[in-house]
Amino acid sequence: MTRNFYTLFLFIFCCSFTALAYSNNKIENSKEDDFDVNEVIMHHIKDSHDFHILDWNGHPVSVPLPVILWTNEGLVAFMSSEFHHDDSGATVVKRKKQAFVKFHEEIYYAGNDKEGKYIQLDSSNHPINDKPLDLSITKLVFSMFLSIIIIFIIFILSAKSYARSKKGEPSGLGKFTEPIIIYIKDEVALPLIGEEKHEKYLPFLLTIFFFIWINNLMGMIPFFPFSANLSGNIAFTGVLAFITFVITTLVSNKHYWKHIFWMPGIPVPMKLFMAPIEFLGIFIKPLSLMIRLFANISAGHIIVLSLISLIFIFKSIWVAPASLLFSVFISLIEVLVVAIQAYIFTMLSALYIGSAMEEQEH
């Protein structure tokens, strides 16, 4: 144990020197402008129209991704590289007699060309330009598609491994995935939804669990084509929570609604008092799902990036070992956290679905 710890420490120490050699270069190159931690972290946490890999000699190197816009003239598509890494609304892309500019990772119709400015800002520095409906394959969408491909490969191979065996036992990848599937089945779906109905909702729970978990894990791998903060994006968690909400509402029975609007077993004034709270609860439950996953995963990314950023803030190589040690430590905790968050999301979804279908017993 102690030996392992020393090995790890030595490894991190060596790594830190490599990282510092690189960071020193970078600091020298950009001595004039101060390192803005907030901007770096927020840039990573948020979505973008191209997948930034690294900076090479002061030039950003990134993978261009398709920009798809639903405009007043219909569908428009082009590669994000046509903006030439411009994010300040200075480069115009023209399609179907329309001009587009990208400003802070949002695409706007280019305004009137007054003094080379395409973006009109209001008093609080928000653009007032019109926006087309942006359906681009952004960094997060790209990452999501990649995760779907990975999930398909993992589970279709798992499913095939059953066909190969004689007595329905898994082999290969199936041996790894089956315990997790059985765990979700026996420890989440079965007790929370119930014996008769759990099989119907099990595919949904499994899909949502692995979708979240694989995306969480992909976000933790710090290089292209991973590292996207998809499951820490409120749109992603919001859609998943919304699906849970829809299912909960669709399967709900009379008993569930009676419990919300006219809680049995308590005096009438309390019934009147509880009804609005319970009614809000219908929406707060999925909202809490959405915010919990979003906040946890974003926080993980922010912590790791902040620790790495310490090196650039202090501009000292001597911070590197500590900050790397801490970021490795946090990453190890994050491995646990991402699995737990995926599990909690699944378990609470099962709980909400199960409680909406509960028969009158008590």
Next chain:
Amino acid sequence: MDLITPDVGLLFWTLVSFIVLYIILTKFAWGPILGAVKEREESIKQALDAADNAKKDMENLKADNEKILNEAKIERETMLKEAKEIKSKLISDAEEEAKIRAKKMVEAAKTAIQNEKNSAMNELKNTVVDLSIGIAEKLISEELADKDKQLKMIEDILEDSKLK
């Protein structure tokens, strides 16, 4: 503020992706995997049930065996008892018969002896009579010469001839 404003594009793609993922996984992954798991669970349950049944059958068989053994024991005992009875009856019957036969034989022998005795007696009588007559003849022929003697002799003979 940007951080908590959902993007319409991402909302759209997430929804589409999730639905596609759900449909394809349900068809090609969850279906076969859960089916196989369920089948296996059922086969395990069946195997356990079968083992239980076999155990019960074994127990029944054992009980049956014991029952048969007990029956056989009882039967053997009754057979032995019967055989003993038959034996003793046979023996007693034979003894009885032997006794009766012996008795009969003894009686037959007795009658035969009596008969023989009677006939021997008769024969003896006849012989004695013949002998006596012969002697008498001789004597008479001799004695008859003397009258007195004749008479005396006749008297003696008559007296002696009273045989017992």
